[in-house]
Amino acid sequence: MPALAALPVAIPxxxxxxxxxxxxxxxxxxxxxxxxVTAAAVTVLGAALLARTLGGTTxxxxxxxxxxxxxxxxxxxxxxxxxxxxxxxxxxxMTAALTFSWRYFDTVGILFHALMLVLxxxxxxxxxxxxxxxxxxxxxxxxxSAYALAGYKIEDPGSLQGALNFAVxxxxxxxxxxxxxxxxxxxxxxxxxxxxxxxxxxxxADRLVVVAFALLLVGFFVKAAVVPFHFWLADAYAxxxxxxxxxxxxxxxxxxVYAVARVYWSVFxxxxxxxxxxxxxxxxxxxxxxxxxGGVMCILQHHLARLLAFATxxxxxxxxxxxxxxxxxxxxxxxxYTVADGLVKAALFxxxxxxxxxxxxxxxxxxxxxGRALRWAAPLLVLGAVGLAGVPPFGTFVGKALxxxxxxxxxxxxxxxxxxxxxxxxxxVLRVSGRVFAGWxxxxxxxxxxxxxxxxxxxxxxxxxxxxxxxxxIGPSMLVPALVLLGSSIAxxxxxxxxxxxxxxxxxxxDRPAYAGAVLGGARAAPTVAAPTPAGGRLxxxxxxxxxxxxxxxxxxxxxxxxxxxxxxxxxxxxxxxxPMVRALRGLHSGQMGDSVTWLLIGTAGFGTVLAAVLR
Amino acid sequence: xxxxDYLPYLVSAWLFLIGLxxxxxxxxxxxxxxxxxxxxxxxxxxxxxxxYRRGGTAxxxxxxxxxxxxxxxxxxxxxxxxxxxxxxxTALLLALAVQIHKRxxxxxxxxxxxxxx
Amino acid sequence: xxxxxxxxxxxxxxxxxxxxxxxxxTGLPPVGVYRGPYGLVLNxxxxxxxxxxxxxAAVTFDYRGIDTMGEEFILFAAVIGVAILLRAMRGEAxxxxxxxxxxxxxxxxxxAVRVVGLALxxxxxxxxxxxxxxxxLTPGGGFQGGVVLATGALLVYLSGEYVTLRRVQPEHSIDxxxxxxxxxxxxxxxxxLVAGGAFLANALPLGTAGTLLSAGTIPVIxxxxxxxxxAGFTLLLSEFLEQTLVLGPGRSGR
Numbered sequence: 001m002p003a004l005a006a007l008p009v010a011i012p013x014x015x016x017x018x019x020x021x022x023x024x025x026x027x028x029x030x031x032x033x034x035x036x037v038t039a040a041a042v043t044v045l046g047a048a049l050l051a052r053t054l055g056g057t058t059x060x061x062x063x064x065x066x067x068x069x070x071x072x073x074x075x076x077x078x079x080x081x082x083x084x085x086x087x088x089x090x091x092x093x094m095t096a097a098l099t100f101s102w103r104y105f106d107t108v109g110i111l112f113h114a115l116m117l118v119l120x121x122x123x124x125x126x127x128x129x130x131x132x133x134x135x136x137x138x139x140x141x142x143x144x145s146a147y148a149l150a151g152y153k154i155e156d157p158g159s160l161q162g163a164l165n166f167a168v169x170x171x172x173x174x175x176x177x178x179x180x181x182x183x184x185x186x187x188x189x190x191x192x193x194x195x196x197x198x199x200x201x202x203x204x205a206d207r208l209v210v211v212a213f214a215l216l217l218v219g220f221f222v223k224a225a226v227v228p229f230h231f232w233l234a235d236a237y238a239x240x241x242x243x244x245x246x247x248x249x250x251x252x253x254x255x256x257v258y259a260v261a262r263v264y265w266s267v268f269x270x271x272x273x274x275x276x277x278x279x280x281x282x283x284x285x286x287x288x289x290x291x292x293x294g295g296v297m298c299i300l301q302h303h304l305a306r307l308l309a310f311a312t313x314x315x316x317x318x319x320x321x322x323x324x325x326x327x328x329x330x331x332x333x334x335x336x337y338t339v340a341d342g343l344v345k346a347a348l349f350x351x352x353x354x355x356x357x358x359x360x361x362x363x364x365x366x367x368x369x370x371g372r373a374l375r376w377a378a379p380l381l382v383l384g385a386v387g388l389a390g391v392p393p394f395g396t397f398v399g400k401a402l403x404x405x406x407x408x409x410x411x412x413x414x415x416x417x418x419x420x421x422x423x424x425x426x427x428x429v430l431r432v433s434g435r436v437f438a439g440w441x442x443x444x445x446x447x448x449x450x451x452x453x454x455x456x457x458x459x460x461x462x463x464x465x466x467x468x469x470x471x472x473x474i475g476p477s478m479l480v481p482a483l484v485l486l487g488s489s490i491a492x493x494x495x496x497x498x499x500x501x502x503x504x505x506x507x508x509x510x511d512r513p514a515y516a517g518a519v520l521g522g523a524r525a526a527p528t529v530a531a532p533t534p535a536g537g538r539l540x541x542x543x544x545x546x547x548x549x550x551x552x553x554x555x556x557x558x559x560x561x562x563x564x565x566x567x568x569x570x571x572x573x574x575x576x577x578x579x580p581m582v583r584a585l586r587g588l589h590s591g592q593m594g595d596s597v598t599w600l601l602i603g604t605a606g607f608g609t610v611l612a613a614v615l616r
Numbered sequence: 617x618x619x620x621d622y623l624p625y626l627v628s629a630w631l632f633l634i635g636l637x638x639x640x641x642x643x644x645x646x647x648x649x650x651x652x653x654x655x656x657x658x659x660x661x662x663x664x665x666x667x668y669r670r671g672g673t674a675x676x677x678x679x680x681x682x683x684x685x686x687x688x689x690x691x692x693x694x695x696x697x698x699x700x701x702x703x704x705x706t707a708l709l710l711a712l713a714v715q716i717h718k719r720x721x722x723x724x725x726x727x728x729x730x731x732x733x
Numbered sequence: 734x735x736x737x738x739x740x741x742x743x744x745x746x747x748x749x750x751x752x753x754x755x756x757x758x759t760g761l762p763p764v765g766v767y768r769g770p771y772g773l774v775l776n777x778x779x780x781x782x783x784x785x786x787x788x789x790a791a792v793t794f795d796y797r798g799i800d801t802m803g804e805e806f807i808l809f810a811a812v813i814g815v816a817i818l819l820r821a822m823r824g825e826a827x828x829x830x831x832x833x834x835x836x837x838x839x840x841x842x843x844x845a846v847r848v849v850g851l852a853l854x855x856x857x858x859x860x861x862x863x864x865x866x867x868x869x870l871t872p873g874g875g876f877q878g879g880v881v882l883a884t885g886a887l888l889v890y891l892s893g894e895y896v897t898l899r900r901v902q903p904e905h906s907i908d909x910x911x912x913x914x915x916x917x918x919x920x921x922x923x924x925x926l927v928a929g930g931a932f933l934a935n936a937l938p939l940g941t942a943g944t945l946l947s948a949g950t951i952p953v954i955x956x957x958x959x960x961x962x963x964a965g966f967t968l969l970l971s972e973f974l975e976q977t978l979v980l981g982p983g984r985s986g987r
Binding site for chain 1: 632652694704705725
């Protein structure tokens with residue numbers, strides 16, 4: 001079925017070109033509808049692909065160039081359920097984002113829709129591709145579209161600066177990816193993932209393979225915003241218009257993590273097979289650092305979009321924890337967690353966008369108490385926080401439980417990490433709900449006073465050219481996406497036997513020889529039947545930790561909102577401990593392009609050295 | 617292992633690092649964008665050096681018979697793609713620089729302080 | 734970080750990364766030794782299989798055609814992005830294009846430059862079309878020829894005739910050209926899907942190697958890409974020029 005594989009890429013591209021060509025002839029609502037229908041079509045195609053690939057990896061060779069005696073001449077799409085799931089997920093998010101933008105923008109040119117569709121096509125191609133350079137091309141395509149969309153609000157100078165930081169840092173990351181690809185090509189003379197993997201597996205890993213792996217890893221980590229490559233993310237995600245943020249937070253960072261998994265298992269699992277413990281430790285350390293730092297920065301924010309952006313960083317760290325285990329169970333958990341968590345984050349951004357549309361600001365302190373006019377949004381925001389915390393029936397709970405089980409002997413540490421990080425992010429969102437909808441909490445933020453001019457300046461900057469200043473009504477086109485996204489995340493958690501099936505799928509993903517056989521041999525690989533472990537056990541084990549997360553989150557939010565009521569001696573001691581650290585952290589995140597790139601290089605040096613030491 | 621045999625790879629690494637140094641220490645956005653172009657050019661050198669065959673001609677068989685020793689056509693195609701990508705990213709960044717100058721009146725990256733914390 | 738701290742942090746990190754890169758590169762075969770199967774196989778079979786004497790073009794537009802489609806759309810997306818980023822802000826209005834930037838004295842174009850520029854315009858456009866059309870035979874192709882065509886527009890600006898050009902040119906023509914080029918590539922791919930069983934299959938008659946009408950869909954794709962690149966770069970040029978020549982503070986409008 002070659003059509004099914006190529007269409008999720010071809011259709012959005014064709015429609016985007018058509019929209020641009022027909023530009024002045026189309027009315028805005030027509031363009032909106034066409035874009036939404038296209039995104040929905042991609043979602044349906046993705047779901048069909050998912051159903052089909054459950055039976056075996058679908059391999060499609062473009063131009064009809066099938067491999068000859070193990071040498072791949074053309075480019076292949078090798079789609080397995082995880083890739084197809086990402087395509088469906090992307091389509092769903094894009095449909096939600098475009099529906100939300102129906103009313104969110106007062107006036108928007110047709111170029112916005114064209115860029116969004118190009119972004120969708122790029123994501124679909126990236127997740128389907130079985131060729132390393134093809135992955136790079138789609139990686140760059142989605143990056144370029146993202147840069148332009150991030151800078152959409154040209155009237156806001158912060159938006160331009162954020163987009164600049166985003167573009168420069170991610171471009172350097174892309175250069176690193178390409179360098180890694182070039183090195184691998186120089187060694188193996190191939191660009192097809194399966195062929196490279198087969199060639200590399202025949203010989204032990206040497207310095208070139210290690211350096212290529214390090215470069216690819218760092219390049220994808222920049223996109224995924226793993227610490228210390230994450231300094232660009234909050235600036236970029238915070239200033240983009242909300243429909244774009246829905247996509248970024250839900251989808252873009254997770255693609256970096258997906259790429260790491262794909263590249264590791266199809267290419268490097270052969271030569272690095274003997275070094276798994278060391279590699280696992282290195283990756284786990286990076287992931288844990290990301291999860292915790294992201295969570296801490298999250299609660300320090302009082303700009304809602306930046307808060308959610310740091311929540312994204314933290315949860316990417318949690319997803320990476322699953323992949324870093326280098327086991328099928330961890331991978332299965334990470335895949336489920338990515339999708340379910342992405343849906344929740346997207347829904348939160350939709351709700352934040354509704355607040356911005358109604359009140360014209362995203363500052364938590366300015367929104368204090370104003371939410372009373374939008375009372376119905378409060379339970380949705382709280383529900384989103386619950387989803388972030390990984391409470392059943394959300395899909396995040398299933399993903400988390402799988403990852404914790406995959407950690408085996410260290411399950412307690414894993415669970416503790418999950419508990420702390422998700423408590424931080426969920427607590428921050430709970431604090432926001434309390435402050436905005438109930439008017440709880442102080443009027444100034446944690447010991448730091450914001451001057452009146454700062455507040456006024458930020459308020460003015462929020463009035464982009466697409467927000468109407470007057471109090472406008474929230475239509476169903478803004479509410480429905482939030483409901484659908486939250487509902488989908490819950491629905492994922494309620495599919496019976498999902499975790500078992502996910503483990504089987506992940507085992508196939510991690511099986512390099514089977515993948516190579518499917519791609520190069522031309523036959524559809526039969527799924528390897530793994531003995532399913534009973535789902536009940538892992539879900540029960542995760543329950544107490546989840547309860548702990550909720551308790552911590554609520555306690556944290558309450559402390560933030562009602563901390564003034566504590567005895568002043570306790571408060572002063574607490575502040576004395578935390579204020580210097582907070583100031584240092586804030587100082588690091590300066591938003592300067594030069595700083596991001598310097599940290600990128602420092603991180604590359606660090607990771608590279610660690611990997612070189614671990615993988616020899 | 618003679619240095620001359622590996623010189624293009626050393627050049628590629630040097631371009632990568634010196635371009636990054638330019639970005640990090642830049643006081644002008646246009647200069648920073650150009651330094652990014654230098655960083656991207658390191659990959660062109662690397663790719664084309666990998667595909668080179670000593671004594672090979674271009675892989676164009678219009679007036680030489682098929683079977684003549686030729687360099688690798690694949691890296692040429694990859695480098696072509698890479699050049700286009702680099703040019704387009706440069707265009708986008710320059711557009712951002714133009715708008716930043718218009719809004720903030722400065723092109724100095726260190727003076728852009730809208731996004732602290 | 735202050736600039737000084739940044740530099741002090743950068744240099745050791747750069748030294749380590751440089752060391753790693755060089756250390757890794759020593760694992761490559763020496764320059765001049767190419768062993769990999771991919772290029773060697775293609776050099777042997779491409780001409781016979783695709784009747785295209787330019788193997789690089791065969792690789793770009795046929796064997797790895799989906800990569801080039803992505804690359805073409807990167808250009809498409811970047812041009813759209815530049816158009817979005819450089820659109821008129823609130824408080825700016827479009828004026829009649831002026832020859833001089835406000836507040837700066839620009840010397841008028843000398844007659845010599847104008848004559849040479851306009852005289853070169855025709856040969857450049859012709860050369861661009863030649864490069865695009867012969868991409869599957871000799872060095873060149875859609876990207877290279879498209880850029881040459883775009884320099885025609887640049888020549889017009891240098892000759893001081895940008896104002897005139899903008900007046901005679903239909904409003905939407907370049908956007909349409911770009912969309913046709915980009916969409917055309919996908920249409921060729923879908924045609925391959927329908928007629929040849931695989932997306933971007935080369936389903937047109939292959940002709941004789943070395944003649945203009947050979948290599949199936951490759952010259953068709955070349956034309957589409959050439960159109961898109963020419964239109965795209967011309968659009969980029971005009972967007973940047975409009976920032977200085979056309980947009981200025983005025984009554985609020987879009």
